[in-house]
Amino acid sequence: xxxSVSRRLVAVATAVGLVxxxxxxxxxxxxxxSGSAQADGQTGxxxxxxxxxxxxxKEFWREVVKPFEDAHPGVTVxxxxxxxxVKEALPRLLAAGDAxxxxxxxxxxxxxxxxxxDLSDQPWVKDTPLVDEAEVDGKTYSVGVGVQAQNxxxxxxxxxxxxxxxxxxxxxxxxxxxxxxxxxxxxxxLRTAGGGWATGTQFAExxxxxxxxxxxxxxxxxxxxxxxxxxxxxxxxxxxKSWIDKGYLDxxxxxxxxxxxxxxxxxxxxxxxxxxxxxxxxxxxxxxSFPVGVFAAPPATGDSASxxxxxxxxxxxxxxxxxxxxxxxxxxVKYLTTDKAAIQKQLRQDGNFRKGVxxxxxxxxxxxxxxxxxxxxxxxxxxxxxxxxxxxxxxTELNKQVQSLYTGKSPADVAAGIDSWTASH
Amino acid sequence: MTRNLLSVRTGPAAGAGxxxxxxxxxxxxxxxxxxxxxxxxxMVLPALALFVVxxxxxxxxxxxxxxxxxxxxxxxxxxxxxxxxxxxxxxxEVLTAAVTTLIIAGAGTVLLNALGLGFAMLVHRKSxxxxxxxxxxxxxxxLSALVVGFLWSALLGTTxxxxxxxxxxxxxxxxxxxxxxxxRTTLIGVIVWFGFGVNLVxxxxxxxxxxxxxxxxxxxxxxxxxxTFRHLTLPSLAPVVTVNIVxxxxxxxxxxxxxxxxxxxxxxxxTQTAAYLILSDSFxxxxxxxxxxxxxxxxxxTGLLALTVSRLRAGADEAVAx
Numbered sequence: 001x002x003x004s005v006s007r008r009l010v011a012v013a014t015a016v017g018l019v020x021x022x023x024x025x026x027x028x029x030x031x032x033x034s035g036s037a038q039a040d041g042q043t044g045x046x047x048x049x050x051x052x053x054x055x056x057x058k059e060f061w062r063e064v065v066k067p068f069e070d071a072h073p074g075v076t077v078x079x080x081x082x083x084x085x086v087k088e089a090l091p092r093l094l095a096a097g098d099a100x101x102x103x104x105x106x107x108x109x110x111x112x113x114x115x116x117x118d119l120s121d122q123p124w125v126k127d128t129p130l131v132d133e134a135e136v137d138g139k140t141y142s143v144g145v146g147v148q149a150q151n152x153x154x155x156x157x158x159x160x161x162x163x164x165x166x167x168x169x170x171x172x173x174x175x176x177x178x179x180x181x182x183x184x185x186x187x188x189x190l191r192t193a194g195g196g197w198a199t200g201t202q203f204a205e206x207x208x209x210x211x212x213x214x215x216x217x218x219x220x221x222x223x224x225x226x227x228x229x230x231x232x233x234x235x236x237x238x239x240x241k242s243w244i245d246k247g248y249l250d251x252x253x254x255x256x257x258x259x260x261x262x263x264x265x266x267x268x269x270x271x272x273x274x275x276x277x278x279x280x281x282x283x284x285x286x287x288x289s290f291p292v293g294v295f296a297a298p299p300a301t302g303d304s305a306s307x308x309x310x311x312x313x314x315x316x317x318x319x320x321x322x323x324x325x326x327x328x329x330x331x332x333v334k335y336l337t338t339d340k341a342a343i344q345k346q347l348r349q350d351g352n353f354r355k356g357v358x359x360x361x362x363x364x365x366x367x368x369x370x371x372x373x374x375x376x377x378x379x380x381x382x383x384x385x386x387x388x389x390x391x392x393x394x395x396t397e398l399n400k401q402v403q404s405l406y407t408g409k410s411p412a413d414v415a416a417g418i419d420s421w422t423a424s425h
Numbered sequence: 426m427t428r429n430l431l432s433v434r435t436g437p438a439a440g441a442g443x444x445x446x447x448x449x450x451x452x453x454x455x456x457x458x459x460x461x462x463x464x465x466x467x468m469v470l471p472a473l474a475l476f477v478v479x480x481x482x483x484x485x486x487x488x489x490x491x492x493x494x495x496x497x498x499x500x501x502x503x504x505x506x507x508x509x510x511x512x513x514x515x516x517x518e519v520l521t522a523a524v525t526t527l528i529i530a531g532a533g534t535v536l537l538n539a540l541g542l543g544f545a546m547l548v549h550r551k552s553x554x555x556x557x558x559x560x561x562x563x564x565x566x567x568l569s570a571l572v573v574g575f576l577w578s579a580l581l582g583t584t585x586x587x588x589x590x591x592x593x594x595x596x597x598x599x600x601x602x603x604x605x606x607x608x609r610t611t612l613i614g615v616i617v618w619f620g621f622g623v624n625l626v627x628x629x630x631x632x633x634x635x636x637x638x639x640x641x642x643x644x645x646x647x648x649x650x651x652x653t654f655r656h657l658t659l660p661s662l663a664p665v666v667t668v669n670i671v672x673x674x675x676x677x678x679x680x681x682x683x684x685x686x687x688x689x690x691x692x693x694x695x696t697q698t699a700a701y702l703i704l705s706d707s708f709x710x711x712x713x714x715x716x717x718x719x720x721x722x723x724x725x726x727t728g729l730l731a732l733t734v735s736r737l738r739a740g741a742d743e744a745v746a747x
Binding site: 264396 | 496497498499500515516518575578579581582583584585588598600601602603604605608688689690691692693694695705706708709710711712713
């Protein structure tokens with residue numbers, strides 16, 4: 001079958017899918033003036049595909065782009081929510097020939113890069129976070145606003161005081177000892193939950209401190225088959241299993257919805273909650289009755305001060321390759337990722353951070369900023385970034401495998417399961 | 426008086442005698458037949474076009490995409506032949522999801538029909554109270570499946586309402602959603618709670634067609650309630666039973682929404698269904714070609730099962746028709 005026929009078939013399939021999906025409701029769509037603008041250089045309409053969440057509301061996105069519109073008369077930024085998510089909406093829109101001009105949320109990888117505009121020639125991209133790590137085959141396709149620190153443990157300061165812990169743990173042995181102490185003080189030491197991501201994400205956020213300390217190039221080595229993720233994780237899986245057996249983790253944790261877990265922590269029933277830096281926004285909004293502290297996940301060898309920090313790009317943007325508004329779209333992405341006010345607004349809204357941007361941080365946010373700036377190295381997490389990226393779906397599989405520690409599998413079997421999946425993808 | 430299309434076009438009513446108007450000729454037989462064919466086509470074509478656009482093309486393209494390695498983004502999917510189909514048998518989670526789906530479909534079909542028929546027997550007679558009961562029993566199906574999942578998750582989760590009562594009464598947490606066997610059972614229970622209203626409505630409609638004179642005759646002859654049900658009511662409901670079984674089976678083989686909101690496919694993937702895995706592979710793992718292969722297999726299996734049930738039930742259905 002010829003390429004053009006293939007293209008048409010895919011487009012028709014998507015169009016048919018769209019017809020069917022349109023009956024299911026399309027969520028909201030910004031109603032800004034969309035029909036009058038022309039695609040003539042620096043004026044017209046720019047369509048931005050974004051994720052809309054409880055933090056990142058339609059109103060928030062409108063506020064972010066409003067100054068850009070004001071500074072560019074004749075330009076309208078049309079906010080389009082990815083329904084049900086950007087990841088699911090983008091393939092549909094691309095195949096139907098209805099791609100947006102700018103895509104938020106996704107980082108470029110080898111699959112996405114061919115559909116996106118190469119931004120390497122834009123001088124301003126060099127000042128954006130993790131831009132080198134996000135390169136795909138030496139080219140820049142996605143640029144971010146900030147970073148999300150991943151290897152963080154939030155804790156109940158009252159619980160630590162009651163357990164007689166005066167200093168945050170800096171090694172995995174100290175961490176394990178702290179788990180025992182807070183349990184003796186009447187707390188559930190570590191809160192986790194079931195569902196599609198929380199169990200595995202929390203495990204990786206803890207384990208990667210050890211894995212990255214031992215090998216900062218771990219992702220590259222996994223891809224080069226010099227090591228395997230299962231075998232790398234095995235020592236931590238064994239510890240984790242022992243924590244379940246000792247009651248440091250709730251053996252029925254998988255029956256707790258991941259969205260409910262933070263509330264459980266805020267109620268003061270558990271002493272620690274492993275999560276990324278976006279939890280700062282949740283904790284600030286949750287207003288728990290106890291003071292919340294945070295420390296870097298401790299490694300098994302060395303201490304926290306020497307451990308690299310796992311980070312992900314916060315709010316990455318890409319420009320689609322076939323956009324008819326190339327200049328405008330690039331200008332908008334430049335504004336979103338380099339304008340100080342726009343950066344700050346986006347960082348604070350979703351618990352994101354950027355070196356040198358500390359204005360408006362809450363006390364907990366300031367602690368995270370300090371941990372980020374003190375980290376000797378930042379390693380992209382989870383799944384890697386740019387060209388150095390594990391197969392899509394790795395995190396989902398890790399989540400499932402870690403959950404099976406609760407349902408009776410041994411750490412060795414779990415490690416073998418992770419390796420088997422990785423080898424087959 | 427009804428007049429068919431031909432009589433309208435040939436002019437005079439029967440018995441009026443031929444009336445030849447100046448300047449007008451009668452159409453030939455061939456012309457009449459052509460017009461009839463055109464009329465038929467004009468009525469059939471819109472439906473046929475819709476069928477082709479909404480069913481034939483998507484299914485055909487699904488089959489085509491299942492033979493490619495399409496990631497959802499590239500415009501030129503690579504042809505991989507039957508590779509995706511062979512891969513289905515190598516990926517253990519596909520087989521696990523298939524088993525889970527069959528368990529849900531089998532147990533769910535039995536329970537949906539048992540509950541639907543049971544409650545229909547209780548509330549099929551016309552009365553104001555029964556109307557209220559019918560509305561209450563049908564109500565769960567009016568809710569969104571996603572909402573139903575979240576609702577039961579809040580009730581049965583580890584820190585949910587039920588477990589709060591249990592633990593405050595001194596008991597151990599019941600692992601409704603944290604143990605694989607419990608989670609599958611809970612999932613089936615919630616699906617049945619959500620769906621049996623449809624079966625109930627169909628059975629009520631069926632029960633109202635059972636000849637009451639036969640029921641009364643059986644009772645006069647001394648038949649017990651069970652004997653009346655077993656030998657009269659149930660056989661009379663045969664076509665409704667067939668429809669209910671096929672509908673339940675087809676619906677349950679596509680179970681997705683409640684899994685997402687109730688268990689998220691967990692714990693440890695134990696409640697992942699075929700439809701859940703298709704969506705997860707297609708979009709989560711950017712493997713739309715592989716997801717399409719799973720869809721095609723699910724479609725074929727669903728069709729075969731529905732056909733098998735219809736064939737198995739054909740004898741019972743025909744007995745009622747006679």
